[in-house]
Amino acid sequence: MVTKVTSGIQVCVEVTYQSEFSSPHQHHFVFTYKVTIENRSNQTVQLLRRRWEISDAAEVRKIVEGDGVVGQQPILEPGESHSYVSGCNLKSGLGKMNGVFFMEKLFNGSKFEVIIPEFQMIASYFHN
Template identity: 40%
Template sequence: MSNDFNVGVSNTVQISVATRYIEEQSLPEQHKYVYSYTVSIFNQGIEDVQLLSRYWHITDANDKVQEVQGVGVVGEQPTIAPGEDYTYTSGTVMATPTGLMKGYYTMKSASGLQFDAEIPVFALVQPHALH
């Protein structure tokens, strides 16, 4: 089951995230809950933008925080043309069945402006947990 949670806009970049609980890879009896998230980054501006790096702040239901940062996403530093989007899927593992993620991408415009595109908070929730 997929959950469409958030859309955020920073400068000229719009970010949307959809999540999915991966039941077949999760082991609840071992406190291992696996989620995938698919991010779409849409360039609403008038010049190319490049994704340089990422930062994630992941909080599980026990308030345990994981911070993830690094160059690019899924091994790429994509350049996104005006009116185009870039979509990728990645994942995370938590010790609790629910959690929250938020973060930002550090982007650079073709004219050299560097900015952070905020990824608003979104929930990681098993489908049966939603009523």
């Protein structure tokens, strides 16, 4: 698990290789990751957008952007947290991801960025 705090917002990411959904001989490796966002600030915030940078040893780096996370734009009061699970497919069993959440302080509308810490995706296939 990796953790990073930016502007009072803590982001923790835990990644899991999904061997039952992967086909290494067909260059298809599936990973899931659980993200927990905790508001450690004294302000109510909303997650508006996200941008991921995905690096795969077999491909060029990809950028994925969009509104919210898994169809939601959660509002977090001070002390609240929001968790979600998503996934990533790689052509190799080696990769990494990192990114940014674009957030807003609801009391004054000011926008700010929260860093999503880099995490590694390594298929257990390589540990055999």
